[in-house]
Amino acid sequence: MNKTLLAAVLAVGLMVGGMTGVAQATSFTVSDGSFSSLVGNTTGFTWNVAALSTPGFDLTTIGQTKTINYGHFSTTAFPISAADAAAQTDTFNVSFNVTPPSTGNSLQSVGTVDAIMTGYWTWFWYTDTSTASVDFNNTPITKAFGNGGQYDVVFNDLTNISANGSYDLTATITLDSLDRGTAPVPEPGTMMLLGLGMAGLAVYGKRRMNKEA
Numbered sequence: 001m002n003k004t005l006l007a008a009v010l011a012v013g014l015m016v017g018g019m020t021g022v023a024q025a026t027s028f029t030v031s032d033g034s035f036s037s038l039v040g041n042t043t044g045f046t047w048n049v050a051a052l053s054t055p056g057f058d059l060t061t062i063g064q065t066k067t068i069n070y071g072h073f074s075t076t077a078f079p080i081s082a083a084d085a086a087a088q089t090d091t092f093n094v095s096f097n098v099t100p101p102s103t104g105n106s107l108q109s110v111g112t113v114d115a116i117m118t119g120y121w122t123w124f125w126y127t128d129t130s131t132a133s134v135d136f137n138n139t140p141i142t143k144a145f146g147n148g149g150q151y152d153v154v155f156n157d158l159t160n161i162s163a164n165g166s167y168d169l170t171a172t173i174t175l176d177s178l179d180r181g182t183a184p185v186p187e188p189g190t191m192m193l194l195g196l197g198m199a200g201l202a203v204y205g206k207r208r209m210n211k212e213a
Contacts, residue, residue: 026100026149026179030054033070033096040090044083045115045132047075049092049169059151059175067156070096071169073134077115078164080130085117098153098173100145107143107171109136109155134158134169146179 033051041047051071059066071094077084090113097105115132140152156170 024179024181025058025060026145026151026175027056027058028066028173029056029099030068030070031097031099033094035071035092035094037091037093039092040113041092044086045075045077045080045090045113047073047077047090047113047132049073049094049111051096054096059173062175062177065172065174067170067172069168069170070094072166073111073158073161073169074166075132075161076164077132078130078162080115080117080132082117085115085130090114094155094169098143100149100179101143105143107141107153111136111155111169130162131159132161134161140174142176147181148177149179150176152176 031054033054035049035051038049041049049071052069054068054070057066057068092111092113093108094111095106095108098107099105111134113132113134116130118129118131135157136155138154138157140154142150142152144150152174154172154174156172158167158169161167
């Protein structure tokens with residue numbers, strides 16, 4: 001290949017590479033977690049909830065997920081009695097903010113607490129197999145951000161609570177699409193490479209025309 005043409009092609013290639021945008025990580029922050037409207041937590045099957053501080057995180061590829069721990073569910077009601085299990089109306093509200101977006105970023109759900117008394121006798125020994133659970137509406141909550149960015153959030157059920165203690169309340173965030181951002185502005189160095197490439201092409205074209213004349 002003619003050296004002039006080669007230089008021009010390389011220059012233009014560098015220019016194009018410099019102007020091509022690179023996908024950036026989407027940085028998420030979770031804040032203002034809170035619980036409210038606790039119903040039935042102090043009678044029958046007793047329980048409590050508490051918010052946690054959640055560290056920020058990045059998602060870089062479509063389909064990538066992150067499970068966050070936004071709070072704790074705790075109980076000291078085991079073993080569960082028949083009276084405890086009869087209460088089926090325990091609920092609480094949970095909410096927290098996720099950025100991005102910077103506005104309209106509140107995520108909310110309702111947790112329903114259920115206690116089930118089960119067990120069996122082996123001769124004169126009773127084995128308690130009672131469990132409790134916290135159920136949420138698992139329909140994904142979709143949030144849009146930036147230029148075409150989107151993610152889903154699902155509040156995860158808490159199942160098979162079988163002893164007194166504290167249990168993590170979690171939600172899973174899935175990145176559906178990336179923020180395309182805005183077209184990058186060429187830097188001076190990129191413009192210089194573009195000029196060199198165009199000049200090289202012009203010189204090559206002129207020499208070729210002279211040879212053909």
